[in-house]
Amino acid sequence: MSEPEGSRKYGEIVRLALERGFFMPSCEIYGDAPAGFWDYGPLGVDLKRKFIEFWRRELVKRDGMLEIDGSQVLSKKVFQASGHLESFVDPIAKCEQCRAIYRLDKLIEEKTGIHVPERMNLEEMKRLIEEHDIKCGKCGGKLIDLSHFNMMFRLGVGVIGADAYLRPETCQNIFIDFLRIHKTMRRNLPFAIAQVGKSFRNEISPRQGLLRMREFYQAEIEVFFNPKKANEFPKADPMMDYELRLKPLGRDETIEITCKEALDSGLISSRLIAYYLSLIQQFYEKAGISREKIRLRQLGDDEKAFYAVEAWDLEVETSLGWIELVACNNRGGHDLGGHQRFSGHEMEVLDDGEKVLPHVFELSMGVDRSIYCILENALDLEGGKPVLRLPPHFAPIEVAVLPLLSKEPFTSKAREIYEMLKLDFDVEYDESGSIGRRYLRFDEVGVPICITIDHQTLEDDTVTLRFRDSSMQLRVDLGELAETIKNHLG
RNA sequence: GCGGCCGUAGUCUAGUCUGGUAGGACGCCAGCCUGCCACGCUGGUGAUCCCGGGUUCAAAUCCCGGCGGCCGCACCA
Incomplete structure (x- = not known):
């Protein structure tokens, strides 16, 4: 932390949280408490509830979305189909001597200049290591224990201990429930399904309180649309003059640009996506975050999740730097296509007499992170005593x-x-x-x-x-x- | 996981080098006083000194291991 003011604000939030009952480490009284798990106290619960109500009002209701509440435990096949079993992993290796852990793909790429896809199999990576004689960067030791570290928590269900996993993102429920919801709720494309709930990721190194946890809340919105008609989207019309704050790939500054200009210049690929990016930016403006502290940053291929074909992160600037609050991903046909292949259920739906596999655009929000940003944004340390200038609709x-x-x-x-x-x-x-x-x-x-x-x-x-x-x-x-x-x- | 720093009441901290089982401030509680923007008086509550093991007659203090925190690397909502 270069600026003392920065760490001071973070520290003040943590103090306030612990002292006044917003949040606290889970299992605090036991020494073996693993990192990355947090409990919300009485005031934190009220704040979180009000934030989620705000999300429901400003996004779910405003846009006429359907909401579900899915199970947190999902079967193995779900994650075979979604790609998480294979791709939600980091290839790692250990140094025999100093026990340093390396991201294999990054290490090989750095030493050889050869592009290594994350999903390259371990045999292939092992071959590259031997061929180029790659050693530990710190001590020159031999690299051993090549493996994939999967970030999902595995469970054994029932007496036979059947493989299942805690969901690493809430949206998989939405994809696997899609067929029934589409059949029963009488919605034509495009329409959105939303869900708020817990997700679980076995982070290697959780840190910074609510900002990176192993068990956390997501509020996710999955918009299903006909990929051929992403530009036939009248709802976007009133948004055309709205100014998005975009940080496009390869540019260092954030630009203010209307939806219309962003579409005309090809920066954003469709009116549907422009509309939802506007909606999410407006959400945080209404939540009391000032415009200058909000940006939508375009992600490059190296940063995007394995399922994303087009990705923008909504970020908010805090004393700790820019924090990613919402992943806005065009997931294309990845999810419904995957579940169609693995389950054997046809996911194509009728749109104007034509059968199409809907594509998905998502707004995947980190609730706990948002709450941290709202707290920090509201915290005023100017006077002698801290004042939390929360918008009244968030006040516990x-x-x-x-x-x-x-x-x-x-x-x-x-x-x-x-x-x-x-x-x-x-x-x-x-x-x-x-x-x-x-x-x-x-x-x-x-x-x-x-x-x-x-x-x-x-x-x-x-x-x-x-x-x-x-x-x-x-x-x-x-x-x-x-x-x-x-x-x-x- | 790695590296650096660190871990003593709700919070901040003294004591750690030079072993003799903890002291302060704020907070909190009770009573009194004041009576519209904390810092008046009295009393009180409150600490597995992060955990485990070792050395020692004796460990908050020394040694080893672990857990956790901050910063950096990496990863992500």
């Missing part, structure tokens, strides 16, 4: 009800008001310490509004609303309280 606690004095009759009156509000808002009651201390404590976890019950309340049934972002106060009649809060929360 919307309203705090505080008696000015922690004694009667202020406390009774405050509890009464708390009871009045608690079913309609996320409310917390607190009477401990001085009023100023409580304001700051609630600022720290992003509560947009505090309600204070003071001397005047007892006389005329009015309360003070105190706002997190301005520290301004507003006196409101109890009869109008709920309405006023609602307006301010937006």
